[in-house]
Amino acid sequence: MHKLLLPGLLVIGLTACQLNPVNTDQPRTQDVTAEKPASDQLEALIEQAWLITLDASPDFAYSQGNLDKAGQLADLSPKALASLNERRLQVLGSLKALDRAPLTKEQKINAQILQDQLQNSVDLYHYKDHYLPISSESGFHAYIASIAKARFATEQDYTNYIAKLNALPNYFAQQTYWLQQGLASGITPPKITLKGFEESISAFIVPVEKSGYFKPFTQYPKHFSDTQKAALTLEGTELIKNTVLPLYHQFYDFMTQTYIPGARTTIATASLPDGEAFYENRVRYYTTLNLNSDEVHQLGLKEVKRIRSEMEAIIEEVGFEGSFADFLHFLRTDPQFYPKTAEELLKEAAYIAKKADAMLPKLFGKLPRTPYGIQEVPAEIAPKYTTGRYSGSNRDDEPGYYWVNTYALDKRPLYEMEALTLHEAVPGHHLQISLNTELTSLPNFRRYSYISAFGEGWGLYSEYLGLEAGFYQDPYSNFGRLTYEMWRAARLVVDTGMHAKGWSRQQALDFMASNTALSMHNVTTEIDRYISWPGQALSYKIGELTIKRLRAKAENALGEKFDIRAFHDAVLENGSVPMQVLEQQIDEFISSGKALRK
Template identity: 50%
Template sequence: MRKLSLLSTALTALLVLAACQTTSAPESARSAPSADQAFTDLADQAWAFNQQNSGLLAPGARTAGAEARLADISPDTLAAATEQRKAYYAQITAIAPSQLSEENQINRDMILYALRNQISRIEHNMHLMPLTNETGPHNAIARLGDMFRIQNEQDAQTYLAVLRDIPTWLGQQTAYMREGVARGITQPQVVLRTFPQGVEAYVTQDPSESVFYRPMVHAQRNLSDEQARAFEIELQTVIATVVNTALMDFHDFLVEEYIPNARTDIAAHNLPNGEAFYANRVKHYTTLDLSPEEIHQIGLEQVALIRAEMEAVIEQVGFEGTFAEFIHFLRTDPQFYTDSADELLREAAWIAKQADAVLPRLFYRMPRTPYGVAPVPAEIAPNYTQGRYVRPSGDDQPGYYWVNTYAVETRPLYELEALTLHEGVPGHHFQIALAMEMENVPAYRQFTYISAFGEGWGLYAEYLGLETGFYQDPYSNFGRLTYAMWRAARLVVDTGMHALGWSRDEAVEFLGSNTALSLHNVNTEIDRYISWPGQALSYKLGLLTIQQLRAEAEEAHGRHFDVREFHDEVLRNGSVPLATLEQQVRAYIERKRQELEDA
């Protein structure tokens, strides 16, 4: 059936395009509408297929009468899905961008990006190591408790059935990881030292304290007392037996089999077909045609520029000592740290509200969706990064700026302004909320996140603090520069470790000696880059692209340059590849330049 459906789709697209080419109407009248329609149909089908075959739940799992279970990720299923994606990819690339409207040219870039990444996951065997130093399969299933809202008894039974399917799903993941061990495709041992603790954190003696118990809140509101009590008894039983047992089996597999047999080197280049794998990840995360060597050199140049600014701040505060001694002072002086998690969250929330107040100076368009400030969940916090933005999980949900409150003595206040502007507004929340609120665009335009754009914008948002009254304290300004240096150093250490033969110790030394990040954060960040090749490259390269476009707009528009108009133009199409961003923004720059000349 899949083959017949695929053949039918392909023939339909080819017939539509053939009709465009044989009609006697003028070229402009006959090609564009038909090509646009053929593309739209294919792209919509591809996205629907992607959604049905890449989620945590099986297609139709929530439908009444359907078998409620987690997604089947068996080898046959993954292979069939990959072939279908390849077919969609080939059909869409056969439609030349010149045949499409401007909107569909952007849509084409986006759907191809999404398909290409899913195809690459299988082609480069990423499914054989489905974890990083921060997250793994256990974190994925832990989201189930937040995904289900029990509205009726059918919902309750569906949720219980899905929980009972956890052993099968984790067993499939374990089989892939076991294959990875046999083929030398694993995460390095060094980044997995504390990983089993993260799995064990989800196993609770009291089922009512489990993350899987969370839907009980909705059940108590929406079910009768009798139904709610029956659901609670069964839910506690399933958590205590099925779920906890599956998690501990996965934990034991990690401790007894996976980690002892994981590879001892760290470079992506050293994996089977590693050079091609790392090149694929570099292209995916940067959307640019740059070699690891070129990116490494850009990083070294940026490090030198930022280091000069940092030295100027040290001179400004009158510190007498070396750069290393100043960093030690920042890492150890109690004045730069809070005494409690609550105090750190209050500081972050205060900065977030100050940031809200400056938005009208920077933008004409504002998102409707609010955001909150919350701690990184305790079960993942020890190995987690400083902070992160979590997009809304539904139309009636806010976004969240997560602040890592684990080991508050390692979370300096002088970095908090930069972190908040990056993760909240005008950074990730602002950009992602606007993208999710776009109208009259396909869903893949709203929900596909391109790291080079999104992280580049987040880093640019930190820079905007200079223009809106932040970083008045020189130590906070040094924190901003530390974050800027952190992202520049990523270009050096990521390429260094994965392509140029650097050791982990060399990377730790480079990041630690050039930034004021705590040593705890330095080590967790280096492990993140080891386990997630290429992702760290997106931030600085995205920032440099946006800054270059702004410089071009300022030069072209002179005194008529409008920063709010420029920002709205950058954000108006959502998260897009950098080449697409450059094309769209440069078209805007030229349009306005012509308008100014004609005025």
């Protein structure tokens, strides 16, 4: 699973068709005129949209070379967000009015993806998504702490960091303002999903020397003098003690005394203002296909039935005597399936990852230059965090990371690790995202974006590739693969069930628990994630089924000339794209292959 692609940049997924988009018809902006060629107009609009992205995220702008943004945090004031939205509306209006007939095929794709990206940002603002800077897993208070993980090579780097620490009170005040607006309008995460949320705040309330914010003051470059280090350490200590830590105390009090008690008691997105329209909007956004919630729900039920029969075949294979529920209980409770230490779990992940590295040349013609490492999920967010996730980098001197959750080891079964690793590391998220970022021929708005149906569909497809590459030799590991696939199929059912069909949280918990071997801890954290992140869970299965269908289409059309390496390169060659664009790419791949056969 992948939510944040790059530190400091809110990654925007894209969709090929939106349901109930906000009306964004606008006059053309003055500098994009009909007198210019369509290609020039498009380039100007792409540049305008990119400037908006950079203005929205000073940290990302700094990583892209804008030194004026050093030491700044995002301005989330009502005036700033309204201004960004108005600018997006203007560019979007011009883009919709653009005559695309003269554009090349690639330019048309750029125009469509940019329009979808802008439309999504406008939609989110319209539906007041900025009222929700927290989720069941974590929130802004944890993500902003990544400022302490920047590169510290010069005294200026420390000066910039200190400026950001000084900016934190305003940042917390702005985010808290939006939370208050959410309380007043009923736009909050459901109260049930915020149980234990305060632990993600108290994890930051520690002595200064143990704070993650203090770490840069313990790891100075060798060329720093003792005088420099002493002065910076003193300033940093005072800031963290008197500014940063009090912010977390205040936020803890606000959340426990005001926000969580006042959060809504319903769970469905449909119960929010404009909620039904917003959820259908999210269904279309996260699938990038012309689907509604009922169609997704029925597809999920069909997939659950198919996968269940394969799971039952494995139960028969291992000779287990008992019901399906008995076998799930056995998997959840037998100590043989669980690591004893965090180090054991991390070593298992590393071993599988290295095996996965070795299979890549047989499956891909082009591989990324960026390596990846393995890290524990940060302790402050681990209790309510998912089992694993990929965290990319926006710097060429840092790798990507495959995060493994080592919290509650008795809930982290080893039989799931092959599927998890193939999904989050390679050939899954790391490979796909790194290749995407290295596509320098793409405009930046595509290089640094993430389309969930493509990325998560690729991740789930990567789990399946492991079966063809010789993984899952142990039947329990293969059952783990199937339980992960079942997990994604069940998501189609429970996400639509809760948000559009009136399902209770308990109904969703029971459905997930009775069909997968996920531990009850994971089942609970996942269901709460779906509640507070409506629609995102639909990406995985829809994307995977689309990629599998396109592969079968290519195999049938090309016969013995089908080359799996060439096919995978064709899927990934244009980066993250909507499913409808991917189909066009594979149709061209098939046509090219047929031409070579003649």
